[in-house]
Amino acid sequence: MTEQPSLITDAQNTWCPGCGNFAIQHSLKAILTDLQGEERDLSNVVLVSGIGCHAKIADYLNINSFYSIHGRTLPVATGIVLANPQLNVICCAGDGDMYAEGLDHLIFAAKRDIDLTVVVHDNRVYGLTTGQYTPTSPVGFRGRSTPSGIKERPINPLALVLASGGTFVARSYTGRPAHLKRVLSAALSHKGFSFVEVLQICATYNNLTAFYHERVLEVQDNEEDLNAAWSYVNAWDYNTDAKIPLGIFFKEDLPPDPSRSGEKPYLGGAERDVSSAIAAILHDRV
């Protein structure tokens, strides 16, 4: 493919002005443009999205995409990777999507170390359904389902993924586009499960620009030191006031094993001889 098609579709963009989703889209587009520059075939890239404001990125980026359902990016993406491990699969998920409706899948994807990249657009609010609290909203957050403020403490998604065996754990912020691009790029090249939590500004329902501006702190990348990873991850609990580290907090390369999930001796191809296999089984069953 030498003629480079545009990476942006004709679809009308309907994110609010000032929305952090633009930064994520720009980073991904820039990374894809770099790949095009390296003459890499973008038809190997597949984007899987959930449902929510974030998910509209599937309409906007002109690459293969599976615009799935709320909370289910990961099983869809896992199925794609199982079917064709050569594909480079990116999940763009929301925080409601990934941390509420579909949390189970996140922990299992990390456990499996399935080779794909998860980007969580964590605006700490349900955007598209007009502003309810999510699992990462802080105590006291007043959303439309909790007008007097929630009392539950937020979860720390990075801690959960680390506890689940995630082999690439990072955080970035839509207010730091260069950092974002670098981290996403590293995540895409990691062989195994890559998890990038992106603090994303929601201009309409949860504009934390000033809050983040004062607190985010780009830290040095860490690779295999699990203790260092835990201290990065626990530096801020999504609730109380503290500096918020941004960076690659953990990276570990497990021996690549495309058959890590379930019983999958090999993927059926031209070489398989199903008729003989069936005949042999029938013979055994007499």
Add this chain to the structure above:
Amino acid sequence: MTEQPSLITDAQNTWCPGCGNFAIQHSLKAILTDLQGEERDLSNVVLVSGIGCHAKIADYLNINSFYSIHGRTLPVATGIVLANPQLNVICCAGDGDMYAEGLDHLIFAAKRDIDLTVVVHDNRVYGLTTGQYTPTSPVGFRGRSTPSGIKERPINPLALVLASGGTFVARSYTGRPAHLKRVLSAALSHKGFSFVEVLQICATYNNLTAFYHERVLEVQDNEEDLNAAWSYVNAWDYNTDAKIPLGIFFKEDLPPDPSRSGEKPYLGGAERDVSSAIAAILHDRV
């Protein structure tokens, strides 16, 4: 209630000989008997079970019970506590139940610090469906769905609950009945979310008696030291060979707040005047 009814029903017990579920049932029965001795009203106790071998305990113990569905003990139990915070609710769940089908709920129950007790009968196998791997089965486990051995690493459920904000995190073992009773008893008295992971022998599909016998180690209880908790919890990863600590690894008392979950200003009672409230709302809507 002065006349004490039997704590065991007439239902025929169908656990296999040597099954660790007996030990869990005996511990709970002993604790309930103690409560009866203290003239405490057992009608305040509710047992919620999932589906699996473990869940049959709902048939065997002669107390209030909700024999629910696979993976869903926690939302059922949460509903019971929300409806009546005076009830003492115990969830008996399986590892397939709680760590595969229903993992999402575990993390949210911990996040909410809902006041109930979870007992996971972790035999590291699906018993009732005849021996498939579960999320805590070690690498190489050959189950009927994975005859050549799984390659995924197991999850560490204690780490997940700790990372989710659990306020009572403990592990015991069916081969140590006295320890089991003590830990379950402490869990039941904890105000808030209590999580007890019980290593349970499955005599038929995963008999690890000898393995555990050599490795389990009763450690000192730890209360609020989160670092100590993490080192207990990470001492054994459910996969590699190491000593397996048993004990109460973490305990923290959050200020009791029956309204921690969602928007629940108060529970409707005799005092509420719905008609006036409706009239006022209609007036506002003119």
Add this chain to the structure above:
Amino acid sequence: MRDVHTKRTFSSDFFAWALCGGVVGVDEVSVLIGGKAGDGINSAGALVARLFSRLGYRIYLYFDYPSLIKGGHNFAVVRATPRQVGAHRERVDFLLALDQETLRRHVAEVKPTTVVMGRSDRSQGAKVSVPVKEVLDRIGASDLMGNTCMVAAFARAAGVPWEILEEVIMAHITKETSLNIAVAREAYTGAIEVSPVPRAPGAAPPLPLLTGNEAIGLGLAASGLDLFIAYPMTPTSNLLHFLAEYATPLGLTVVHPENEIAVILMALGAAYAGKKAAVGTSGGGFCLMTEGFSLAGMAEIPVIVVMGQRAGPSTGLPTYSAQTELLFVLNAGHGEFPRLVVAPADVGEAYRWSALALQIAWDYQVPAVILVDKTLCEGSFSCGPDDLIQLPYVKPVSAGPKFPYLRYQNITDGVSPFIHPPNPLAVVKVNSYSHDEAGITSEDSGTATMMVEKRIRKGESLAEVVGSLPTVEVSGDPASRIGLICFGTMGGVCREVAEHLGIRCIRPVVLAPFPSAQVHAQIDGLTRVIAVEENATGQLAHLFAAHGIRVHHQIHRVDGRPFALEALIREVSGVIG
């Protein structure tokens, strides 16, 4: 099907209009207000509606918006009539455009007499140009008040007295009220009266405006709801928001948990512990609830599911309407168990049947579905005292529990007495397995059969009580041999069509247990039955056929938009010739 995007010139449009018969009565008014998402179109529509309320009209308000937060085209149509209606008209008397897009898109709604008003800085070609920007600048108000400005200019154009406008703004704009009043006054005084709307004949005191969601919430609350549990999903998110907002006065616990599976199981846990719980969702969330729904059937634990249909499959058109889940809710969940399904057509029915469904679900220990759709959930209707009543219902007499307590006592009417823990005299065991009377698992053939038969008898008891209720709504000309059949929100438009064409309209409000005798009583004697449904496959027609009723013609609409009155008149006329 009408395509609002078709461009027509005024003249050919007028021609089409004249052909259609000009059914707009002089005694009613329709207003369309349109603009961008974020322009406050829904609130502006509600302000307009409330002006008409105070002139003695009854209101029907339809709100149309795509699935996005800012930008995109939103519009509201307000229809004010002396008698309550439940549908909008194809053409409007006033068109209020906050942007050019509104004028572009709604050409087809304009008739020669329509007063087209446009925001001067953002639209061109309106008959009446409203200098919104100038007014806002003069008062020093932000652009957010553009809608207030437009409504005020409209009020003047429609001859609504200033006092009424002021009262409505005072009551319904709670943020920066006085600035809004100033904007309104400036716009009102600058505008001119174009086409005054008279007070409605025999004008009564103004009535409250309720959305379907609000009516359902109030109906449930009136019957003693204790908990409302939901994961947000259009079109019932606003039911969650409404009940959360009024949780304190209504004495409710309102919970938004991790997902829909948790939602329904929490509700069942709460019901086991003796509280009345309802949940709200749409099709996708309901899918996730079906396993819990089946548990409710087996464990015999009541629950109310407010199921707001929207256009699918899957994510579909999330903010548009549909009637595609009828057969799904009738058959959802594995295994067989009695259930109650009611489909109200307007806010009055939504209130009354929600209130009644809660009582029946608890008395008969069955899951109940309130089957609604986006049009009803998010539409607004005037609501009179006659709407908010209790339907006549005779609570079944129970023999009371016997001790030792048997949760699933094999009783004649199938309804075993339900005690809730804590009760010092009873151990209460509920069970998802096939169980004996005490609730203990039994896989024995005889016990299993006994329990299936007990549940069947319970279904018969339920059918009996339902048979005593006004389950079938009938309108139109009783002498006609032609009948429309429909369910849910199609009720409003079908009633008007039937009246206009002099045919009948027969609509079951209860869909399960199917009120077969009552439906047959109304249908028998008809020579032509025409089903009108917002789906592609004719689900109601299928259900009627399964009950031995032949449906001769089917009219469908599948784009998520409700039928306008005239559009359906044309379709039905086309069928009956």
Add this chain to the structure above:
Amino acid sequence: MRDVHTKRTFSSDFFAWALCGGVVGVDEVSVLIGGKAGDGINSAGALVARLFSRLGYRIYLYFDYPSLIKGGHNFAVVRATPRQVGAHRERVDFLLALDQETLRRHVAEVKPTTVVMGRSDRSQGAKVSVPVKEVLDRIGASDLMGNTCMVAAFARAAGVPWEILEEVIMAHITKETSLNIAVAREAYTGAIEVSPVPRAPGAAPPLPLLTGNEAIGLGLAASGLDLFIAYPMTPTSNLLHFLAEYATPLGLTVVHPENEIAVILMALGAAYAGKKAAVGTSGGGFCLMTEGFSLAGMAEIPVIVVMGQRAGPSTGLPTYSAQTELLFVLNAGHGEFPRLVVAPADVGEAYRWSALALQIAWDYQVPAVILVDKTLCEGSFSCGPDDLIQLPYVKPVSAGPKFPYLRYQNITDGVSPFIHPPNPLAVVKVNSYSHDEAGITSEDSGTATMMVEKRIRKGESLAEVVGSLPTVEVSGDPASRIGLICFGTMGGVCREVAEHLGIRCIRPVVLAPFPSAQVHAQIDGLTRVIAVEENATGQLAHLFAAHGIRVHHQIHRVDGRPFALEALIREVSGVIG
């Protein structure tokens, strides 16, 4: 309904038997073997079956067990006949009791001529007492080989030559084979011939025995299945186990993920990436899949769901059978979309229709359900070369994709060409939202309508191809005006009943798209239609009614146990008088 627990004395039993007409032919044999869970009853039953296979019989094996691992009563019934059947008889010719409980429970299955054999140390009152403990002790074998011992004694009693027994053990007992042979020889030589079973007339070479699960798995594999994904659930867990065991030779990826939601979504992901994927579950798991099922409908991604019914609602009787999910699978998922639903009756149909369903699902890009039940999934049948064939099917011709590629090209037959990534010429966008031809979200009325209509046309294309297939199975007397209707596994017993009573039996194998014309062609002219279903509400009767077919009588069974031939003959005779 028969209650196996009813105690009858031999004499009254004989009387009842004589009355019922003694339909047992001399050319067939039935054997029941019972014992405790853990006694290896299922394997023992299969050994018995394989002895008969080698005598030239066709086999039907029913296995009955409760939901527990050890203890509890299990039994298997083997019926050996010259022609394939699909039902067991009410009485058996041999009863093999590994414990007293077996004798106690199966009194009703005993007729005067039944050879009742009991393990001497664990049962009393058998006509033939087998000294199992002594034999095992003598050989030094563990108690686990008690079932081998019993089968050997039976083989001798039934006059089966030693060589056959030896061959069967060699082939089918892979653990400690020689010790088992020794046990068998000891038991065989010590036993006596009681009632020799002749070779079947015209005996052919022995046929393989397949369970329904295995037949489905092989059928799917034959059509090119690439992935099988499932979360274990009775009665399809063994399909997962079977395909996992043979994953390598069949070239399959077999995955057991975290839950059923993940299961179906992984399958859709895999299908998007160009692989053929199937999933297996039962009602409770299917509930959790319905949201993904609807996504398959909207995104037009094929998937096969093997849906094994068991008795519900909810957990119900997890190891017993039912036919309660017909209407659920026909209507499951929100929104409307075409689907294929096939319900095979035996392993031959299971193989053929699974193979075909996979092809059709992929050719038409629709989700397909293979609707089976516990009786078929876990029952075993002989399987001849005629069973394992490809049904005649003409693959639709596709115009091929056009470029720039449009995933949802609005094509006449509704079936848009599907390209899978990576394809350097195409960007492939699938979408759960209402979308345009390129797969990009569109909430526009016209686009939404176009896509609904495209899917409807696809459904029509699907119905057309289904219409060209042998969708309706007919048996019995073609001249009779009385017809039984049924679906799925009821096919076996209904066919025999129809033949016995000289009436007809009409059974649709495809339930969606409903083969209306073919069913009508068979039904029209009948004066009495009797539905036989394993459910309480008559779901097939409801479906027929919705298609304009009146069902005059309904026969139900609700305890999870299949009808025995004679029991159903009595019920049908009762109806037809």
